[in-house]
Amino acid sequence: MSEQLTVLETAAAARIAACAQAADVEQLRIEYLGRKGALTELLKSVSSLPAAQRPAFGAAVNALKGRLTALLDQRRAALSGAESARALEAERLDVSLPGRAPFAGHRHPLSQVFAEITDIFHGLGYTVAGGPDVDDEWHNFDALNTPADHPARNVQDTFYIKDRPGQLLRTHTSTVQIRTMMAQRPPLRIIAPGRCYRRDAIDASHLPVFHQCEGLYVDRGVTLADLKATLTYFAHQLLGPKVRIRFRPHFFPFTEPSVEYDFSCIFCGGAGCRVCKQSGWLEISGAGMVDPNVFRNVGYDPEAYSGFAWGMGVERVAMLKYGINDIRLLYQGDVRFLEQF
Ligand code: DAH
Secondary structure, three states: HHHHHHHHHHHHHHHHOOOHHHHHHHHHHHHHHOOOOOHHHHHHHHHHOOOOOOHHHHHHHHHHHHHHHHHHHHHHHHHHHHHHHHHHHHHHOOOOOOOOEEEEEEEEHHHHHHHHHHHHOOOOOOOOOOOEEEHHHHHHHHHHOOOOOOOOHHHOOOEEOOOOOOOOOOOOHHHHHHHHHHHHHOOOEEEEEEEOOOOOOOOOOOOOOEEEEEEEEEEEOHHHHHHHHHHHHHHHHHOOOOOOOEEEEEEEOOOEEEEEEEEEEEOOOOOOOOOOOOOEEEEEEEEEEEHHHHHHHHOOOOOOOEEEEEEEHHHHHHHHHHOOOHHHHHHHHHHHHHOOO
């Protein structure tokens, strides 16, 4: 009988020692000590022994039960220590590492340029004025001294609103000059950033919807020199102190004299490169002294007041500032592109 117990103990001890997981230990506990376990069965068999052997056998089984319980507990404790150590290692977290900030996004490069332009002119005492995108021929052309047969009025160039005679999508922000002068008396200094529309075919430098920023300064004794100084200051603030500006004679119906103005190429410093087509200059837009006819159209006395105005293509300025070679990139919403600014 006791030999049977020894064999059982040796086998059980070996199996317990071989357990790799806490669940295996539990399995063995049930197998040996459970309600139908091997030791329980042995205890039950005590009653079938001769009375003289019962106490000794019962005591031996109970002692074995105690030893197996101890072995199971030890093994379980050892395994759970190892298991939690492994789990801790796998989930290890270095709380001293610096955090990784989520990408928060930022303003679109065009919005950034708008903000910058506005900020620079705020510094010169300009306020921001606005007008509607859907305007009329009078504000877009007539009041700006643009004759009825001017080619810009052509349906090939301008989006007219169907079934609304005389209404159109403004082709430039110069409409805001008229709206502001109709509403205020001089002196005035405004810029007018906004969207414009032209029936242009889409290519690397044209879109049918684009942005301009208009400027207008009216007071007594304003001269072309003030215009040049203002635009030079603007160029320096926007692109740095090395940028030079030049005026080329031009024609606009609403200014006299009129100029086109260029900035020296910020990519080659004026020496000539691919971006400026070897000329050393980058064309920005038009400007000039407000035509007396425009003053008359808004009820200002051209003998008493003079003023200058300018327009600039905001996409163009953004492209120059950031070295972007295709206007369409600004509207494709590709994050890989936008992230760069
Ligand atoms: N409106 C002109 C255009 O869209 C740009 C322009 C030229 C605006 C001369 C002005 C100006 O205010 O004085 O091409």
